[in-house]
Amino acid sequence: MSANWQSLRSRLPGSRWAVISVxxxxxxxxxxxxxxxxxxxxxxxxxMAMPPYSSLLNWEDGFLVLKLRLENYLYxxxxxxxxxxxxxxxxxxxxxxxxxxxIGYPMAYVISRMEPATRNIALMxxxxxxxxxxxxxxxxxxxILKQNGLLNNFLLNIGLIDAPLKILYTPAAxxxxxxxxxxxxxxxxxxxxxxxxxxxxxxAAYDLxxxxxxxxxxxxxxxxxxxIIAGSMLVLIPVVGEFVIPEMLGGPDTLMIGRVLWQEFFNxxxxxxxxxxxxxxxxxxxxxxxxxxxxxxxxxEGRLA
Amino acid sequence: xxxxxSGSTSTWLVLGLGFFFLYAPILSLIIYSFNENRLVTVWxxxxxxxxxxxxxxxxxxxxxxxxxxxxxxxxxxxxVLGTMAAMxxxxxxxxxxxxxxxxxxxxPLVMPEVITGLSMLLMFIALRGLxxxxxxxxxxxxxxxxxxxxxxxxxxxxxxxxxxxxxxxEEAAMDLGAGPVKVFFVITLPIITPALLSGxxxxxxxxxxxxVISSFVTGPSSTTLPMKVFSxxxxxxxxxxxxxxxxxxxxxxxxxxxxxxxxxxxxxKRARDLQLAANQ
Amino acid sequence: xxxxxxxAAGSNGTMVNSAAxxxxxxxxxxxxxxxxxxxxxxxxxxxxxxxxxxxGEIFALLGASGCGKSTLLRCLAGFExxxxxxxxxxxxxxxxxxxxxxxxxxxxxSYALFPxxxxxxxxxxxxxxxxxxxxxxxxxxxxxLSLVQMNRFAKRKPHQLSGGQQQRVALAxxxxxxxxMLLLDEPMxxxxxxxxxxMQLELxxxxxxxxxxxxxxxxxxxxxxxxxHRIAIMEQGRIRQCAKPDEIYEQxxxxxxxxxxxSVNLFEGRIDKDEKDFxxxxxxxxxxxxxxxxxxxxxxxxxxxxxxxxxxxxISKHEPDLKHxxxxxxxxxxxxxxxxxxxxxxxxGGCKVMCNFVNMKRWDSESFTWNDPVWVSWGDLEGxxxxx
Numbered sequence: 001m002s003a004n005w006q007s008l009r010s011r012l013p014g015s016r017w018a019v020i021s022v023x024x025x026x027x028x029x030x031x032x033x034x035x036x037x038x039x040x041x042x043x044x045x046x047x048m049a050m051p052p053y054s055s056l057l058n059w060e061d062g063f064l065v066l067k068l069r070l071e072n073y074l075y076x077x078x079x080x081x082x083x084x085x086x087x088x089x090x091x092x093x094x095x096x097x098x099x100x101x102x103i104g105y106p107m108a109y110v111i112s113r114m115e116p117a118t119r120n121i122a123l124m125x126x127x128x129x130x131x132x133x134x135x136x137x138x139x140x141x142x143x144i145l146k147q148n149g150l151l152n153n154f155l156l157n158i159g160l161i162d163a164p165l166k167i168l169y170t171p172a173a174x175x176x177x178x179x180x181x182x183x184x185x186x187x188x189x190x191x192x193x194x195x196x197x198x199x200x201x202x203x204a205a206y207d208l209x210x211x212x213x214x215x216x217x218x219x220x221x222x223x224x225x226x227x228i229i230a231g232s233m234l235v236l237i238p239v240v241g242e243f244v245i246p247e248m249l250g251g252p253d254t255l256m257i258g259r260v261l262w263q264e265f266f267n268x269x270x271x272x273x274x275x276x277x278x279x280x281x282x283x284x285x286x287x288x289x290x291x292x293x294x295x296x297x298x299x300x301e302g303r304l305a
Numbered sequence: 306x307x308x309x310x311s312g313s314t315s316t317w318l319v320l321g322l323g324f325f326f327l328y329a330p331i332l333s334l335i336i337y338s339f340n341e342n343r344l345v346t347v348w349x350x351x352x353x354x355x356x357x358x359x360x361x362x363x364x365x366x367x368x369x370x371x372x373x374x375x376x377x378x379x380x381x382x383x384x385v386l387g388t389m390a391a392m393x394x395x396x397x398x399x400x401x402x403x404x405x406x407x408x409x410x411x412x413p414l415v416m417p418e419v420i421t422g423l424s425m426l427l428m429f430i431a432l433r434g435l436x437x438x439x440x441x442x443x444x445x446x447x448x449x450x451x452x453x454x455x456x457x458x459x460x461x462x463x464x465x466x467x468x469x470x471x472x473x474x475e476e477a478a479m480d481l482g483a484g485p486v487k488v489f490f491v492i493t494l495p496i497i498t499p500a501l502l503s504g505x506x507x508x509x510x511x512x513x514x515x516x517v518i519s520s521f522v523t524g525p526s527s528t529t530l531p532m533k534v535f536s537x538x539x540x541x542x543x544x545x546x547x548x549x550x551x552x553x554x555x556x557x558x559x560x561x562x563x564x565x566x567x568x569x570x571x572x573x574k575r576a577r578d579l580q581l582a583a584n585q
Numbered sequence: 586x587x588x589x590x591x592x593a594a595g596s597n598g599t600m601v602n603s604a605a606x607x608x609x610x611x612x613x614x615x616x617x618x619x620x621x622x623x624x625x626x627x628x629x630x631x632x633x634x635x636x637x638x639x640x641g642e643i644f645a646l647l648g649a650s651g652c653g654k655s656t657l658l659r660c661l662a663g664f665e666x667x668x669x670x671x672x673x674x675x676x677x678x679x680x681x682x683x684x685x686x687x688x689x690x691x692x693x694x695s696y697a698l699f700p701x702x703x704x705x706x707x708x709x710x711x712x713x714x715x716x717x718x719x720x721x722x723x724x725x726x727x728x729x730l731s732l733v734q735m736n737r738f739a740k741r742k743p744h745q746l747s748g749g750q751q752q753r754v755a756l757a758x759x760x761x762x763x764x765x766m767l768l769l770d771e772p773m774x775x776x777x778x779x780x781x782x783x784m785q786l787e788l789x790x791x792x793x794x795x796x797x798x799x800x801x802x803x804x805x806x807x808x809x810x811x812x813x814h815r816i817a818i819m820e821q822g823r824i825r826q827c828a829k830p831d832e833i834y835e836q837x838x839x840x841x842x843x844x845x846x847x848s849v850n851l852f853e854g855r856i857d858k859d860e861k862d863f864x865x866x867x868x869x870x871x872x873x874x875x876x877x878x879x880x881x882x883x884x885x886x887x888x889x890x891x892x893x894x895x896x897x898x899x900i901s902k903h904e905p906d907l908k909h910x911x912x913x914x915x916x917x918x919x920x921x922x923x924x925x926x927x928x929x930x931x932x933x934g935g936c937k938v939m940c941n942f943v944n945m946k947r948w949d950s951e952s953f954t955w956n957d958p959v960w961v962s963w964g965d966l967e968g969x970x971x972x973x
Contacts, residue, residue: 015486020400023390023456027409030453034424037431051430107323110316117569122320124565129327131510131557135531136550139538140330143337148347150333180326203664204697206684208711209762215685218710222701234415241417243517248538258419265423265521275427278420289412296411296461 035282042275043068053272072276082260082277086284089257092171093239096178097186100235101228103179104186108227109220111187112194123191130184138177138248145173145249169251177245182238186231193227194220226295233292237285257281331554338547355548362545365533372530375444376512379451383508384501386452387459392489394460395467413457422521425450429522442524450522451512458511459504466500467493499568506560614676615640615798616661616766621670623656630656632822633670643792643799645813647806649845653822654802655770661800662691662768674765685714691768695775696755698743704754705730705739711762729757732791748776749784756788760795767792769801773808785811806846810834818842834894839973843892848927850898850938851971852891859885866891866970870936876909878965883972890971896941897967900928900953901960911962914938916955926950930961 044053058065076082111122129137144150145168152164167173197220205215243258250256257277265274341352359365390410393403413421429446432438440446474496478488494501516531523532537543616638623631631653638644646654659665660672663684672679679687690711699707705726712722730736733753743751752772759767772788773781789812792799803809809816810830817827818841826833826842837843840851852875854868864881865874866889875891883889905911917937918929925943932938940961944950953959 016397019389020393020397020406023386023393023410023460024402024406026386026453026456027390027406030425030428030449031409031413031421034421034428037427038420038424041427051434103323103326106319110319113316120565120569124561125324126327128558128561129331131506131561132331132554133514133531133534133550135514135516135534135538136334136546136553137330139534139542139546140334140550142538142542144330144333180330183323183327198697200693200695200697201699203662203684204691204693204699205710206664207662207689207691207693208758209685209714210710211685211714214714219699237415238417241419243419244535258417261419261423271427274423278423281417282420285417289415292415293408293411296414297407 035279038275038278041272042072042279043070044272045069045071046270046272051271052269069272072272073280075273076276076280081255082257085255085257085260086280088255089240089242090284092174092178092256093236093242096175096182096239097232097236099175099179100183100186101232104183104190104231105228107183108187108190108194112191112197119195123188126184126187126191130181134181135244137181138245141173141177141180141249142168145176168249169254171250171254173249174246174254174256177249178235178239178242181245182235185234189230189234190224190227193224193230197223226298229291230295233288233295237288237292240285241281331550334547334550335554338544338551340544340547343544355544356552359545359548359552364528365530365537365545365549368528368530368533371444371527372513375447375451375529376509378448379455379512380505380509382448382452383455383459383512384505387456387504387508388463388497388501390456390460391463391467392493395464410457410460413454414461416454418515418517419521421454422450422518425453425518426521442522443527446522446524447519447527447529450518451508451515454515454518455508455511459508462504462507463497463500466497470496499571503564506564510557612640613637615642615674616800617671617673618657618661619671619673621657621660621667621672623653623660623665624668629822631660631667634819634822634824636817636824636827638798638800640798641796643789643801643812643814645809645816646800646802646819647809647816647845648804648819650804652819654819657819658691658768658770658800658802661766662689663687688762688765689768690759690762690764690766691770692752692755692759692772694770696743696751698751698755698758700743703740703742704735704746707743707754708758708761711758715762725761729761732760733757749780752776752784752788756791760791760797763795764797767797767799769799769803771803772801772812773803773805781808782811788812810846818845820845836969837892837971840890840892840971843890843969843971848895848939850893850895852893852936854889854891856881856883856885856887856889859883863965864970870932870934870938871912872934873909875968876965877968877970881970881972883970887972892969892971893938893963893967895927895939896925896943898938898940898961898963900930900940900942901962902952902957904960905962907962910965911960912938913958913960916953916957916959919950919953919955921950926953928953928959930959932961 040056041053044056046052047054054067056066056068058067107126111119111126114122142149146152147164147166147168149168151167152161155161156164167176201219201223202215205219206212210218241258241261242256243262246254246256246259247262250259261274261277261281264270264277337348338355339351339353340348341354342349390406394407394410397403425446426442429440429442432440470493475488475492478492479485483491514531515529516535519529520532523529534546534549538546614637616636618634618636618638620633620635621631622629622633634653634657636644646657648654656665660667661679663679663682663686667680674687674689679689699710702710708726708729709722712725717725726739727736730739733756735750735753735757738746738750738754743754746754752775769788773784776784785808801809801812813830815827815829816833818825818833820841826838828836833842834846837846837849843849843851852866852868852870854866854870854875857865857867857874859881861880863879864877864883866877867874868891877891881889899905904913912932912934914930914932916928917931920927920929923944925941928940928942930938930940938961942949942953
């Protein structure tokens, strides 16, 4: 950053700090502190009250007693439902991310190689669906995947199957829904990475005897690593906590931790356990979130140096 | 070039399949919104009666009105806060706590909604217990929650524009005697207007779309459109929802196409001006 | 009139290689480019260019940007397919061969080093594509590293190298496969002026040591003159002149080349007297006709231009003792370069000429100043008569 900016800023500390502090305080108050409160409540005990949890600090015989109850966490560890839900969510998220990458990479690659005018249209067509309601796009799949839905009708008509397939309310439907909803989040970062690839590097590889496929593996793929990481994290992390898709397209046995948390909160009204579920999820996701943050920070501040 | 030649068939195959996957569900929604039959997947004739039913559904209309208001106010606040955050990220020299700030601005992009929603609700409740600030659950709390995650998206959109922007423009303005505040309003802001606009629209649609976070922080009287849609979908598939979907898609694609056209026109004009400048 | 080099007939040249009866490949006809044409959407980038390049030669395509030189180079590398024409290397056609099947390697403009690979990985890349054995590859990479004196930097990534070092790596990478031909695209374009002249000589030494045939593209005439054995000047997709550097400079064949290479004073006029051993040319610049002490192919009254390099002009305070080729004027502008000065002299006829003066003694430059009345003059054989 130039000295020009700095000297002027130091002369006007007021506006600088106002610009920093307003969004900073907002995010601290409404995004960071809530996690601390959730952490606190995860150590409390469920009570039939409003709010439905015990307080951690109490006066007992003249002492201020801080009680951190680990029972919620022990409960999560001992009940196989929760462990299974975490594992199943992770599995679904990893597989769905892989599927998004398999479909999204060729799309992003092809779009990045187009003429600028067509490229923008293609990119808009990728993004446009995600501007319409997420809920409604998932809802659309119910009509397609159900027993007498469009897909089964089509497959029966062309004679590929004799009896309708059960797809809706199975893991397959959940995968379809996730890939469908999250594909743009994979394509966009991949595209913006691939479009920056210097085409002369590929020419240099051809020139040195690499056939197109080998040039892709040796040059394009490794150089798009940042885009792959950003796209994968953008899909993986939210999918782990996904609620709407397993709720609408999955069967009752499709176990995902977001759904468990929702039920714990809304059906059982057990806020402390729900908080513990959220905190454990956050701990599981902290490494992917840090990876994502690092790639994002590089993207945002890359040209600042 | 050889790579382009061999790629053309597979190019169209990849894009064709990809776009079919992205658009087939939307098309099916639109087509069956005009279906006379109550059963969503059995076609029995053209009708627009579901649109009529949709507009007669008082609860749905009320929910839509609430959501539109929320989205409108969320978009404005997110653009203001998101722009400030983007300026901090791309233009300000580092300060103590900038790393944390960066984390706070990127985390909402990926944070699972159930975690955000639950934590925020707990915070609103705790605020009441600790500080005695009475924040009734409802529009205000949903608005705060929406602004929090929308400003992160807006910040990304605007930061990427800002980091592309040639800093020497701003430096030139300062060199000519404009203070940082003036430079921002006179130079930076006009240049990033398209990014502000797309940030505004993004925040608007994100807010309009949110189900999970709103469900946590809402109160008894504020049912948003996604919440209403979700509960009616749980009851069973209804062509009314198809009609609603079609209307939403129509609005969004119109706005999208107009926005794209305006941007393409600006781009063409700029290219032409450059050409003219080069020829002179 | 300047003659066109026998084996380098441009589209507008006088000699045409007999395409009907192609002679057997010989070291003199190592690379044959025959009426190559490249069009992009109706725009002709390369317009029927024919060239023959000898084995071991360093050949430069020189021209302003957009003249088609880079397109022609990309046709040789295989990145572009000519719309028409033949390209043959050692008698074998290259048309239709993709770049990865040509034994031609290129050093790219600003090098195109793979940023995610170390110096040795970059150099080994081409060898790896050939499936070379590990040990042999190791040895070859080491050999190339010592050739460009970069052994110490083998493990570095390209962004940790200076511009000159990057260039050496790029050179080593393109030479590692012992290509039949080396292409250089604006080889010095990314270097600053001081480094440029050093690297030019270094590059030529390495290329000549290996004896590899080399075609380079540049817009920098100094670079072409220093490095190349022969230069082809391109303009609007055509070759205007193809000759050795000194021939191009001292005997340009047209007004374009004369103006493109170095600086020149051009005087338009007509042939006044056309004798067997001399001609005179009447111009508006000088009161007396210009005297040229050799015959030219032309006729009396033909429109020609007289090209006179500034260093061929002498400047003096007193009238020189010459019968022809002198004029009186006054100094209007002075450009001081240290080693020499360039005086812009306004002649009494109104025309302005540039005249170099070598500052042989210290403070020589002070002998002339603005508005001084001076004489300019030149020898009878120093000018070139141009008809096109």
